[in-house]
Amino acid sequence: MNIVILTGAGVSAESGLGTFREKDGLWTKYDLNEVATPQGFARNPALVHDFYNARRANCRGAAPNAAHHALARLQAGYTKGSVSLITQNVDDLHERGGATGVIHMHGELSRALCAACGHRWDAPQAMAPEDPCPACGAQATRPDIVWFGEFPYHMERIETLLAACDLFVSIGTSGNVYPAAGFAEEARIAGARTLELNLEPSEGMIPFDEARYGPATRIVPDWVEELLAGQA
Structure with missing residues (x-):
């Protein structure tokens, strides 16, 4: 059985990394149009860098939780097929929890990009508008x-995985941001079963075949242990 898992902010929330909707969280202190759009970056790159420097520091101070560790155990211990992990998160908690080959569809806080030449490299802890690209020198x-x-x-790799999966699992995601919000339906059309593990029902219009609700640090390890025990 090939398993494709999509994780969202809810899987990292218990590690202290807030979701978009969390009251008094980092996101509530900024206008997303100013810090999370190309137009906002063009208007005020210093503000955007300050925001992501704060997120990078917040991430550095967080630790992977039981849900991250459980998914890593699933990857390492599942013998009846493949386990592919896709995340909407930009933190590195899956990797620090032991997961491998994580597909970061929304990028990574730990990486930098040159808007002029497209070069990518490991980001320093603090970035600034005057930082030169190590490849082309552009600021x-x-x-x-x-x-x-x-x-x-x-996205091409993700579409291939969805078309070939037998079980699609959505963990800790709101279900209202596309294209990720459509992954469950794509997997269903391809013949896969679908499972939601979330704090509460997501906002997606398509119901899952099965759903379990509660804190990620409880329901994800429980599900993983059941799956691994079922291999015996």
Whole structure:
């Protein structure tokens, strides 16, 4: 059985990384149009860098939780097929929790991108508008993050995985941001079963075949242990 797992902000929330809707969280202190769009970056790159420097510091101080570790155990211990992990998150908690080959469809806080030449490299902890690109020297460096209005990364690979999966699992995502919100239906059309693991029902219009609700640190490890035990 080939398993494709999509994770969203809810899987990292218990590690202290807030979701978009969290009251008094980092996101509530900024206008998303100013810090998470190409237009906002063009208007005020210093503000955008300040925002992502704060997010990078917040991420650095967080630790992977039981849900991250459980998904890594699933990858390592599942023997009846493949386990592919796609995340909407830009943190590195899946990797620090032991997961491998994570597909970051919205980019990564730990990476930098040159808007002039497209070169990518490991981001320093703090970035600034005057930072030169190490490849071309242009002062056009930005976080390697997919902003609103930009096309997500790795979509061809994701479409291939969805077409071939037997079980699609959505964990901790709101279900209202496309294209990720359409992944469950794509997998269903391809013949896969669908499962939602979330704090509460997502806002997606298509119901899942099965759903479990509660904190990610409880329901994800429980599901993983059931799946691994079922291999015996």
